[in-house]
Amino acid sequence: MAETTAGPTGAAPGAGAGAPRPASAGSPPLQTPQGSTTIADAVVSKVAGIAAREVPGVHSMGGGASRALGNVTQAIGVGGDRRTQGVTVEVGEREAAIDISLVIEYGESIPQVSSEVRENVIRRIQGICGLTVTEVNITVNDLHFPGDDQPQE
Secondary structure, three states: OOOOOOOOOOOOOOOOOOOOOOOOOOOOOOEEOOEEOOOOHHHHHHHHHHHHHOOOOEEEEOOHHHHHHHHHHHHOOOOOOHHHOOEEEEEOOOEEEEEEEEEEEOOOOHHHHHHHHHHHHHHHHHHHHOOEEEEEEEEEEEEEOOOOOOOOO
């Protein structure tokens, strides 16, 4: 993934209003003499969940029971945010620790996919939230096989 250089407004050159900004080591601090910025756990969970799903080889997030319950609650319209499914976070003033549960595509290297997920989650949380990520613990709960999504006859 290519890094872009931020323009004077902080947006990447040619980027639209909704385009993500590149990770920046020079992000403003969350605690300043003028006030503080608090980032909710749910925000960090969403960023981590989206970042994990961006990695090729990740089929879905969460364990079997979590995914089944998520499918039922989504079907009846009372489901929570699927972007946070399989993600647990602990967020402090300047740091975050992340636990992620994954289902990986069969045939993919579990260590390689896990490493790429960990790197992408750290990069996204540091770039978007300005938090230092102390750890990203990954549990691979299942493998997805081709044809698993086909209805049984």
